[in-house]
Amino acid sequence: MCVSAKGAYLKAAVFEYHQPASAEAAVEMLAELGEDAKVLAGGQSLVPVMAMRLGRPEHLVDVNRVAGLGGVTRSDGMLRVGALTRHRALERDLVIGRDVPLLARAAPYIGHFQIRNRGTLGGSLAHADPAAELPAVAVALDAGIEAHSVRGVRRIPADDFFVSAFTTVLEPDELVTAVHLPVWGAGSGFAVAELTRRHGDFAIAGAACGVQVAGGRIIRAAVALFGMGSVPVRAWSAEQALADTLAAEADLTAIGSEAVAALHPPADAHGSAAYRRRVGAHMVTRALRTALAEAQRGSS
Amino acid sequence: MSELDVTLTVNGERRRARVEPRRTLADLLRQELGLTGTHLACEHGVCGSCTVLVDGEAVRSCLMFGVQADGSEVTTVEGLAGDEPGSLGPVQRAFWETHGLQCGFCTPGFVVSVTAFLRECPDPDDEQIRAALSGNLCRCTGYQGIVRAVRLAARLCRNEKDHDERGGGELEVTGD
Numbered sequence: 001m002c003v004s005a006k007g008a009y010l011k012a013a014v015f016e017y018h019q020p021a022s023a024e025a026a027v028e029m030l031a032e033l034g035e036d037a038k039v040l041a042g043g044q045s046l047v048p049v050m051a052m053r054l055g056r057p058e059h060l061v062d063v064n065r066v067a068g069l070g071g072v073t074r075s076d077g078m079l080r081v082g083a084l085t086r087h088r089a090l091e092r093d094l095v096i097g098r099d100v101p102l103l104a105r106a107a108p109y110i111g112h113f114q115i116r117n118r119g120t121l122g123g124s125l126a127h128a129d130p131a132a133e134l135p136a137v138a139v140a141l142d143a144g145i146e147a148h149s150v151r152g153v154r155r156i157p158a159d160d161f162f163v164s165a166f167t168t169v170l171e172p173d174e175l176v177t178a179v180h181l182p183v184w185g186a187g188s189g190f191a192v193a194e195l196t197r198r199h200g201d202f203a204i205a206g207a208a209c210g211v212q213v214a215g216g217r218i219i220r221a222a223v224a225l226f227g228m229g230s231v232p233v234r235a236w237s238a239e240q241a242l243a244d245t246l247a248a249e250a251d252l253t254a255i256g257s258e259a260v261a262a263l264h265p266p267a268d269a270h271g272s273a274a275y276r277r278r279v280g281a282h283m284v285t286r287a288l289r290t291a292l293a294e295a296q297r298g299s300s
Numbered sequence: 301m302s303e304l305d306v307t308l309t310v311n312g313e314r315r316r317a318r319v320e321p322r323r324t325l326a327d328l329l330r331q332e333l334g335l336t337g338t339h340l341a342c343e344h345g346v347c348g349s350c351t352v353l354v355d356g357e358a359v360r361s362c363l364m365f366g367v368q369a370d371g372s373e374v375t376t377v378e379g380l381a382g383d384e385p386g387s388l389g390p391v392q393r394a395f396w397e398t399h400g401l402q403c404g405f406c407t408p409g410f411v412v413s414v415t416a417f418l419r420e421c422p423d424p425d426d427e428q429i430r431a432a433l434s435g436n437l438c439r440c441t442g443y444q445g446i447v448r449a450v451r452l453a454a455r456l457c458r459n460e461k462d463h464d465e466r467g468g469g470e471l472e473v474t475g476d
Contacts, residue, residue, distance in 0.1 A: 010322060011343055017304065017321035017367055040365075047324075047363040048344035060321070062368060088357075112435025114348065114413060117357040118364070199434040 011051040018061045023148055023177055026066055030173040031150040033059045039175060040064070041084060041123035044115050069122070069177060072096060077183050080146075083122025083176045088113065090121060099183045102141060102190040102210055106133040109192060112200045122176035125158075128231070130165045131202040133192060136232040140208045140224035144180040149173045155180065162231035184220070188212040189294030193287040194226075195279050197270065203227045205265065205276050207283040211291045213247045213299040223255075223288070228265040228280050235259035238284065247296055256285035306370045310335065311379030319366045326350040328366030329376060337377040337408050341437075348436035351409040352376050358416035377408035380415055390456035391415050391449075400449030402440035410436050414450050418457050424450070 018037075020026040030037055038057035040046060041064065049055040063069060069084035072095050079099045081090075090096055090107040097104040103121075110116055110124070110133055124134040125145060138145065138158035145156045147170060161168050170176070194206025205227040212220035221242040223235040238259035242250060265276035303318045310333060317332040324343075329335045329352070341349040343362045350361040353375035380389045388396060391411050401407045410433070417424070417432040424432070429450045430443075438446060 010320075010327075011324070011362075012322040014320075014322060016302075017365070019367075043363055043365075043368075044345060044360075047365075050322075051344045051362070064368060112348070113417070113432065114351055114358045114360055114435045115345065115363075117359050199431060 011053075012047070013050070013053055013056040015050075015057055016059045018059060019065055020061060020063070021065060021067060023066055023068060023175060026061055026063055027149050027173065027175050029059075029061050030175060033061070035172045037061055037172070039123075039126070041126075042086065042119040043123075044111065044119040045123070045127045045129070063175065074099060074183065078144075079181050079183055081121055081179050081181065083120060083146075083178055085121045087111075087116035087119045087121070087124075091116070100141070100181045102137050102192070102208060103134075103181070105190055106137045106192045106208060109133050109194055109196075109203070109206075110200075115200075121179055125161070125179065126168060126170060126176050128162050128166050128168050129202065130230050130232070131204075131206075131227040133194070133203070133206065133208065133226060135162060136206070136208040136224040136226035137192075138179065138181075139232040139234050140210060140222040141181050142222075143182075145176060146178040146180060147174040148177045149175070153177070159234065165230040184210065184212055187214050187295055187299030188220070189291035189296070189298065191287040191290035191294070193283040193290070195283065204270050205280040205283055207259070207280065207287045209284065209287040209291045211242065211247075211288065211295045213292070213295040215299075216247055218242050218245050218247055218250065218292075223259055223284060225259065225263070225280050225284065228260065228263050228276060230266075233263060235284065237261070242288075247292055247299075250288075250292065252285045252288045252292070255288060256281035256283075259284040304367050306367055308369050308371065309373045311375055317366070321365055321367050323366045324362050325352070325354075325364040325366045325369050325374070326361035328369070329361060329374070332366075335376050335378055339405055339408050341405065346437070347406070347409070348413060349406050349409040351412040351436065353412060353416060356416075356419075358413050375412070377411050380411055389415075390460050391418070391453045394453035394456055395446070395449045398448040398452055399445040400441065401438075401445070406436060406438045410438070410446060414453055418450075418454055422454060422458055424454060426451075 037059035040060045040062040070082040073080045087107045087110050090103045143158040190210045192208045194203035208224050210222040221239045223238045225233045238255050260277045260280045265273050267273045307316050329338050339349040341347045345360045345363045352361045382389050391414050
């Protein structure tokens with residue numbers, strides 16, 4: 001540990017602090033500083049990494065005062081959620097709760113309320129923890145991740161965004177500015193299920209699911225798992241197995257097994273690969289059961 | 301390493317400090333402003349000992365840099381005491397009455413978290429209480445006394461509100 005001139009113990013290594021007021025200024029800084037800079041949003045993952053000196057960025061670009069990174073707007077059947085939207089706002093925002101309920105359902109599973117008061121949507125995606133909830137929600141819903149740089153703006157499909165654990169396709173000079181999510185409409189239901197050792201921990205395994213029902217048939221299904229690999233996994237075969245089946249006849253236990261059949265989850269102190277696969281299957285079944293019940297209540 | 305000026309309101313008082321950007325808000329409160337009621341234990345966001353209110357919301361002061369609090373309104377455990385010098389606020393009183401602490405190291409974090417929680421959820425059930433306490437670790441009590449403290453604190457805060465509206469007199473404190 002390091003001791004300052006004032007005799008105080010210090011955790012993080014020295015860095016230069018930058019506080020841009022606009023996204024343009026932020027991306028100019030990132031372009032200039034290159035790989036030596038890190039974006040500081042909620043800081044609930046970055047600051048611990050710095051406290052343990054697992055990360056020692058030379059520059060921090062604090063985007064908390066960047067104008068226009070918050071807010072929720074809807075257009076063309078999509079909801080645009082600002083990157084700086086805190087997890088607590090995902091829980092509470094009435095528009096998010098109505099239009100993209102899966103975000104609101106996932107948020108309470110993240111850490112504790114003190115963490116959710118600071119943590120942000122964009123930060124969670126950019127951090128790309130393989131056991132985190134929001135990356136799986138983004139993958140399940142085919143979200144588009146809006147990233148700005150001095151070269152312009154691009155929208156990255158969530159399915160292409162996550163490369164491996166804690167690694168995304170973002171360039172060092174890119175800033176996540178918003179997330180675009182589809183609004184599903186009537187007859188849909190959503191749920192998250194996860195298994196943790198303690199309330200607020202990262203999941204051993206979990207699932208984020210959505211289903212939409214019309215005339216008693218499943219017309220749309222989305223299933224993604226987290227904690228089951230280095231990135232969130234979309235369970236395409238499980239979705240296909242659900243598509244166009246009668247909601248009342250769907251064998252959700254079989255669908256759960258199908259969702260994990262091709263996966264090779266990691267083994268650690270909390271469980272073997274085989275255990276994780278069993279837990280993952282159960283989480284898919286559990287989340288789909290909840291989602292389907294909601295969808296059937298709301299469908300005509 | 302350059303230092304930056306920070307101006308913030310702490311427990312209703314305007315305070316200024318000059319800090320290195322890598323100093324956390326907890327460091328700033330404890331070392332620059334002498335407010336050592338905010339305790340530091342894990343210093344990486346797990347234990348909740350350092351919880352303070354920033355603009356009314358409970359946050360980990362070890363996971364915010366002091367410079368980020370510039371212009372903010374911060375409340376520490378010192379700001380949650382009673383009106384009379386040396387007296388306790390309702391949440392503190394509830395912890396005292398129900399043995400909600402043993403060594404007391406984690407208590408400031410609990411008191412701040414519980415204060416924020418009860419503002420949003422003034423009449424919680426036990427499940428809500430336990431969920432709200434999950435972000436604070438205590439190594440002594442086994443949490444039973446703390447859960448009792450939150451139940452009593454909820455009642456005291458509600459009574460105090462009624463009592464203030466009626467205006468004056470001693471409040472009776474009873475555990476359950």
